Amino acid sequence: MTSSTESGQPVVTCQFLGASGTVTGSKYLLNIDGRNVLVDAGMFQGEKRWRLKNWDNFIPPARKITDILVTHAHADHVAYIPALVKQGFRGRIWATRGTIELAEIVLRDAGHLQLQDAKFAKRGGYSKHEEPLPLFTPDDVEVALSYFVPVDFDEDVDLDGFTARWVRAGHILGSASIHLDIAGMTVLFSGDLGRDEPPLLIPRSAPPHADWVIMESTYGDREHETPEPAHETMAKAIRETAERGGKVLMPAFAIDRTEAVLHQIVMMIREGRIPSLPVFVDSPMGLKALDVYRDFADSELREDIDVDDFTGIPQLTEARTQDASKRINHFKHSCIIVTSSGMLEGGRALHHLERLLPDEKNCVIITGYQAQGTRGRKLIDGAKNLKMHGWYVPVRAQVVQDREFSAHAGQRELVRWVAQTQPEGGQPHAVFLTHGEPLAAEALYDQIDEQLGWNVAIPQYGEKVALSPSPDERLADD
Numbered sequence: 001m002t003s004s005t006e007s008g009q010p011v012v013t014c015q016f017l018g019a020s021g022t023v024t025g026s027k028y029l030l031n032i033d034g035r036n037v038l039v040d041a042g043m044f045q046g047e048k049r050w051r052l053k054n055w056d057n058f059i060p061p062a063r064k065i066t067d068i069l070v071t072h073a074h075a076d077h078v079a080y081i082p083a084l085v086k087q088g089f090r091g092r093i094w095a096t097r098g099t100i101e102l103a104e105i106v107l108r109d110a111g112h113l114q115l116q117d118a119k120f121a122k123r124g125g126y127s128k129h130e131e132p133l134p135l136f137t138p139d140d141v142e143v144a145l146s147y148f149v150p151v152d153f154d155e156d157v158d159l160d161g162f163t164a165r166w167v168r169a170g171h172i173l174g175s176a177s178i179h180l181d182i183a184g185m186t187v188l189f190s191g192d193l194g195r196d197e198p199p200l201l202i203p204r205s206a207p208p209h210a211d212w213v214i215m216e217s218t219y220g221d222r223e224h225e226t227p228e229p230a231h232e233t234m235a236k237a238i239r240e241t242a243e244r245g246g247k248v249l250m251p252a253f254a255i256d257r258t259e260a261v262l263h264q265i266v267m268m269i270r271e272g273r274i275p276s277l278p279v280f281v282d283s284p285m286g287l288k289a290l291d292v293y294r295d296f297a298d299s300e301l302r303e304d305i306d307v308d309d310f311t312g313i314p315q316l317t318e319a320r321t322q323d324a325s326k327r328i329n330h331f332k333h334s335c336i337i338v339t340s341s342g343m344l345e346g347g348r349a350l351h352h353l354e355r356l357l358p359d360e361k362n363c364v365i366i367t368g369y370q371a372q373g374t375r376g377r378k379l380i381d382g383a384k385n386l387k388m389h390g391w392y393v394p395v396r397a398q399v400v401q402d403r404e405f406s407a408h409a410g411q412r413e414l415v416r417w418v419a420q421t422q423p424e425g426g427q428p429h430a431v432f433l434t435h436g437e438p439l440a441a442e443a444l445y446d447q448i449d450e451q452l453g454w455n456v457a458i459p460q461y462g463e464k465v466a467l468s469p470s471p472d473e474r475l476a477d478d
């Protein structure tokens with residue numbers, strides 16, 4: 001059915017199987033002359049209507065996918081891989097070395113959560129199934145990990161019939177945009193794009209030229225604030241909490257945010273903006289990620305950053321065991337506790353919240369995006385109490401939000417990035433906007449349309465488009 005055209009050009013289609021209409025579940029299925037290649041295989045998270053799609057029958061059958069190309073190790077880009085293995089995927093998974101190290105942490109955690117959720121559903125009796133099944137098991141995770149093949153940045157990787165190149169994206173350690181050359185036709189997947197100047201990572205490279213661009217739009221409707229001095233909300237909250245003898249709780253996403261928060265603490269202590277308090281890192285996943293950031297300091301971090309810049313805290317405790325975590329409870333003095341989960345939906349953060357929230361001396365500093373319905377969002381919205389472990393904990397502690405931590409490019413940075421895909425002028429055949437809430441994608445659509453006058457489209461979930469060597473006439477017409 002699908003075969004080369006008379007000109008010898010392969011017939012290529014791209015189907016949007018995730019991150020379309022939402023920010024999670026990134027999955028792009030390329031069909032190249034009948035061969036199926038997946039770019040990212042993320043899990044849907046958040047709203048139930050999206051989460052249920054994790055159970056959709058995958059088209060085509062997983063065993064007919066030959067390769068998965070991975071942009072970075074966030075769960076919404078990799079955590080569906082073990083589900084594909086369970087369904088019969090036996091191909092190769094290509095990713096940078098840093099991504100492979102982090103994916104190991106993320107996938108093992110996901111396997112553990114799947115088992116937990118299935119057990120919970122069984123106990124709660126709310127599953128439709130007699131025996132609620134996990135989407136995949138820790139065994140599927142181990143098989144998936146054995147399929148990974150490392151690639152280097154900026155090297156062409158020959159994938160029998162096309163080449164792929166991973167280009168730095170500066171979003172989290174190992175993150176990349178993926179550039180494909182299919183018989184001279186080029187396709188660029190942005191992956192998640194970092195800020196122009198990430199605090200720790202080597203900044204993203206200029207993207208290579210591409211005929212077709214598939215790009216994220218998470219912050220397509222927003223610019224980042226950059227107040228002077230940086231992170232003063234955080235510094236002020238720490239100073240004031242220390243003055244009244246309280247403790248500071250900083251929930252942070254395990255990967256990259258933990259390191260960025262520690263880096264800010266180091267800077268603030270060095271500059272004398274906050275007192276040199278004891279700092280506890282209490283997050284098993286956060287600590288594993290911290291090890292990867294240490295190990296990859298030479299190849300992934302900015303030249304002016306060394307490990308001391310995010311771990312050089314005079315009184316730093318890495319709570320690697322449950323006992324070490326419990327000992328934090330008995331600590332009597334002012335301190336900073338960096339923990340996860342970042343949206344306060346689970347993990348050790350809950351135990352600390354339970355103890356710290358009822359006392360007005362303490363402070364919670366929110367450091368990341370908080371999705372609707374999460375405890376983190378409720379705290380920001382001024383909740384008077386928070387349900388945890390079956391009871392309501394009164395919120396008397398101070399709650400502040402530091403909005404300056406973000407690992408995603410803002411609107412201006414996104415437009416500049418896509419403009420760089422055409423260094424010689426001209427325009428791509430089309431730009432497809434994905435990985436954004438509808439309003440964010442539409443705002444970025446308008447900006448690219450107004451500033452560059454290019455063909456832009458916002459694909460729907462499941463939509464399939466033909467990628468041809470010459471511009472799509474339908475798109476070129478208007």
Ligand SMILES: [Zn+2]
Binds near residue numbers: 171192
């Ligand atoms: Zn990401």
